[in-house]
Amino acid sequence: MTFQTEPPHKHGTTGRSAIVLVNLGTPDEPTRSAVRRYLKEFLSDPRVVEIPKAVWWFILNLIILPFRSGQSAKKYATIWTREGSPLRTNTAAQALGLRAALGERGHEDLTVAMAMRYGSPSLPEVLTKLKADGADRILVLPAYPQYSGTTTGSIYDAVFQHYGSVRNIPELRFIRNYHDHDGYIRALQQSVLNHWDQHGQPDKLVMSFHGVPKRTLMLGDPYHCECLKTARLLAAALKLTPDQYVVTFQSRFGKAEWLQPYTAPTVAQLARDGVKRLDVICPGFISDCLETLEEISMEVRHDFESNGGREFHYIPCLNDSPAWIAALAEIAEQHIIGWPTKLAPAERELLKKDAEVARAAALQLGAAD
Template identity: 85%
Template sequence: MTFLKEPPHKHGTVGRSAIVLVNLGTPDAPTRSAVRRYLKEFLSDPRVVEIPRIVWWFILNLIILPFRSGQSAKKYASIWTRDGSPLKVHTAAQAQLLRGALGERGHHNFTVAMAMRYGSPSLPEVLSKLKADGVERIAVLPAYPQYSGTTTGSIYDAVFDHYGTVRNIPELRFVRNYHDHEAYIRALRLSVQAHWEAHGRPDKLVLSFHGVPKRTLMLGDPYHCECLKTARLLAAALKLTPDQYIVTFQSRFGKAEWLQPYTAPTVAQLARDGVKRVDVLCPGFTSDCLETLEEIAMEVRHDFEQAGGREFHYIPCLNESPAWIAAMAEIAEQHMIGWPTQMPAAQHEEVKADAEIGRAAALKLGAAD
């Protein structure tokens, strides 16, 4: 076997540490060709679609890609921003803010990088650059709070596949899940409470998670249970009674049964049952994306209003909220224990002072505007 060429070694250099924040991915542009490339990579992953490869090749290449690429491109175009895909923009911002938050917590000689499981920047590309930059310790932080073989498991596959071609492998640590992490639940609670303080409370809070085929639950995937635990902990933090919220699953695909209840028909039925206002939160997504901005905020809103509902509120994902950045820093820090990243106390105080000056200047500028 031929391994990738190692970067030149310099004696006396201090190895660095890194956090790699990994999200699902996004097309490079809201065009049919870009979406087709992205969907082909995504849907070719055997973790995502567990159908015999030969059968699935024909379905994917002769049916799905020719017809779905154009439809999906129109949906991406409806949520695309001047800076690009919302998912990529938010994930990049989160990585940058996480770097600053860890610095304020006293860490140095480390970096935070963003990678995508599908699309760019790809995991192999990011991991190779980190090696070239002298990184010897890597903690992989998936953007998925709840573990599923279709998401987090697939990230593991990509990391292991890459390092199967590398001679000198860095120390690796993986964040498996944080569905019940106190800081994550706190960030969700603060997000919901802030929305309610500004807009009032709904008749029903809908907690919509991304769906997966039901057979994955039957085969031992813990995703469903972790979604329910997140919902239960958030409901308790918000002091909600069981009749004040409901858990649903969105984005089902194909004819097979997926986790239920399904989001769109459930929300429409709530309207038919006389519920006048629903608020929908997607706790399984840490960055707004096609599934939240188009599927929920547009399509499900339309279904609710068509069924007689009066008021539909979509509560945005955590995105760059300070509570979520702090939660990521806490989660990352717990997985960096023992690594030589803690800066001397005097240097830490200087970093904190500089951060305070920067925040004060930003607030002053905002006030002037």
């Protein structure tokens, strides 16, 4: 077996700690070719599609990619911003916010990076760079509050596969889930209450989670149960009665039965049943993306309004809201206990002096201008 070349070792240096925030991924641009590359990588993951490899290769390459790539590219184009993919920019902002929040908690000697399970920046690329930068302790933080083999499990696979060709493997820690973490629930609660303070309360709140095939539940995947627990805790925090909210699952793919009830048909039926004002939140997504901005805020909105609903509100994902960044720092901090992430007093004082010198130089430069 051939191992990757190790970076040069410098005696007397101490290793660093790092956190990698890993999200699902996104195409590099909203074009047919870029979306095709992304979908091929995503849908080739056996964790995502559990169909015999030979059969799935035929379906994916001869049926799905030729037709779905162009359709998906048009959808991505509707949500693309000047900065690029919303998922990538939101995840980058979360990583920056997490680094700042942990620094405020005294964890100055710590790197925070973002990576994508599919697309770029790829997880192997980020892990390789962290190693070159001297990180020998790495915490992997999936952007999935609820565990599923199709998401978090796939991240584990990618990490282990990468280090299968690495001779000197760093210390690794993984965050499995945080679906019932107090900070996560508080951040969701604050997000909803902030929206209601501005727009009033709806007739009903829909909590829409990403869907997975029902067979994964029957085979032992805990995702469904963790989604229901998140919903129950959020409803309790908002003091909602059972008739004031409903839990649904979105993003079906293929003809097999997925977790129910499905979001789009449920929303359409609520409109036909006389619900006039509907709010939808997607607690399983911590970053706005195609599935929230296009599928929910556009397609599901249309389903509601075309069936008689009058007022549809999509409550944005947590993104880099202060409450969520604080919660994310709490979650991360609980998993780096014991790691040397704080500078020694002498190092902290030197860093402080460097900052003061830099600030004074900037002020002098401004005065000279």
